[in-house]
Amino acid sequence: MIKVLMHGCNGKMGQMITGLIKEDERLEIAAGVDAYTGIANDYPVFESIDACDVDVDVVIDFSNAGAVDGLLDYCAGKEVPVVLCTTGLSEAQLEKVQEVSKKVAVLKSANMSMGINLLLKLLKDAAKVLGPAGYDIELVEKHHNQKVDAPSGTALALADSMNDALNHEYTYVYDRSQVRRKRDAKEMGISAVRAGTIVGEHEVIFAGIDEVIEFKHTAYSRSVFGKGAVEAAKFLAGQPAGMYDMSDVIQF
Numbered sequence: 359m360i361k362v363l364m365h366g367c368n369g370k371m372g373q374m375i376t377g378l379i380k381e382d383e384r385l386e387i388a389a390g391v392d393a394y395t396g397i398a399n400d401y402p403v404f405e406s407i408d409a410c411d412v413d414v415d416v417v418i419d420f421s422n423a424g425a426v427d428g429l430l431d432y433c434a435g436k437e438v439p440v441v442l443c444t445t446g447l448s449e450a451q452l453e454k455v456q457e458v459s460k461k462v463a464v465l466k467s468a469n470m471s472m473g474i475n476l477l478l479k480l481l482k483d484a485a486k487v488l489g490p491a492g493y494d495i496e497l498v499e500k501h502h503n504q505k506v507d508a509p510s511g512t513a514l515a516l517a518d519s520m521n522d523a524l525n526h527e528y529t530y531v532y533d534r535s536q537v538r539r540k541r542d543a544k545e546m547g548i549s550a551v552r553a554g555t556i557v558g559e560h561e562v563i564f565a566g567i568d569e570v571i572e573f574k575h576t577a578y579s580r581s582v583f584g585k586g587a588v589e590a591a592k593f594l595a596g597q598p599a600g601m602y603d604m605s606d607v608i609q610f
Contacts, residue, residue: 360595361388363414363438365429366421367403368392371443374584375418384592388412391421407432414438416595418587423447430458439463439594441587443470445511456601463597467604468515470586473575474560475604478519481562481573485520493566494541495520495528500551500559508550512560517546520562 362379366372367390376399379385389412390403397403404410407428417440419429426444430451433440439462442455455464469475489495499513509532521528531545541547558577563570577583586604593607 360385360416360592361412361414362386362591363388363410363412363417364390364401365407365417365419365425365440366392366444367399367401368394368397369420371420371580371584371587373397374581375420375587378581378584378588382588385588388414393425416441416591418591419444420587423451426451427454430454433464434458434461437462439597440465441590441594442466443583443587459601460599462599463594463602464600465590465594465602465604465606467586467590469512470583470590470604471575471577472586472589472604472608473577473582474512474516475586475608477560477562477573477575478516479605479608481516481520482523484564484571484573485523488564488566488571489520489524489528491566492543493564493571494543496547496549496563496565498549498551498561498563500553500556502555502557503552505552508552509548510550510558510560512558513548513550516560516562517548520546 362385364372364387376387379387387401389401389410390399391407391410392403393405395403395405417433417438419440420443423444423446442464458464497513497517499510501510517530528544528546531547557579561574563572590607
């Protein structure tokens with residue numbers, strides 16, 4: 359049985375993952391860490407990572423950027439692998455992630471969804487064929503009306519995966535309202551919609567002459583990210599030091 363430390367256990371994602379792991383035969387949550395301790399869990403919860411004295415095999419982190427430095431110090435000191443899901447890290451923190459990965463296994467991905475990470479691979483293959491054939495490439499991403507950043511990190515990751523396959527020949531265009539000119543053949547349009555309670559939808563369009571090919575991923579709940587994190591924890595436990603992402607978990 360793989361013992362998990364749930365870092366940020368009383369947040370929405372932490373509680374969702376707690377429920378998912380209860381149904382998993384290979385994992386158990388041995389301890390949690392959260393500044394808010396007002397939720398009753400089936401495992402001990404510590405207010406800080408420094409206070410945790412329970413031995414674990416892997417950490418799943420869905421906390422906040424302010425808690426990540428202490429988490430990284432803990433993982434490096436205890437040599438415990440970490441699935442790092444917290445977003446919004448500073449450049450200094452990202453550099454620290456790289457340093458810690460020299461001592462312990464760290465898995466960090468732009469999106470924890472298994473489906474999105476499969477899509478990243480499929481789009482690379484499609485771009486290699488359709489880009490040189492003259493197909494225009496457009497991305498449309500949709501999220502709830504509370505999301506403050508645009509485009510989404512996932513949309514940029516999808517665009518980057520295609521641009522990598524196309525030798526970085528394409529430029530990203532986010533707004534055409536101020537420029538009156540024909541679309542350039544070497545551009546990717548990226549459009550953002552913010553409305554209602556949309557969890558996340560990403561559509562990639564390859565448009566040629568008299569033909570359109572579309573790839574689309576829709577997340578109906580945040581559980582898709584939790585399921586990905588759980589699978590990542592199974593993979594990461596026992597791995598040697600280094601940086602990993604979800605493509606290692608899916609193993610194309």
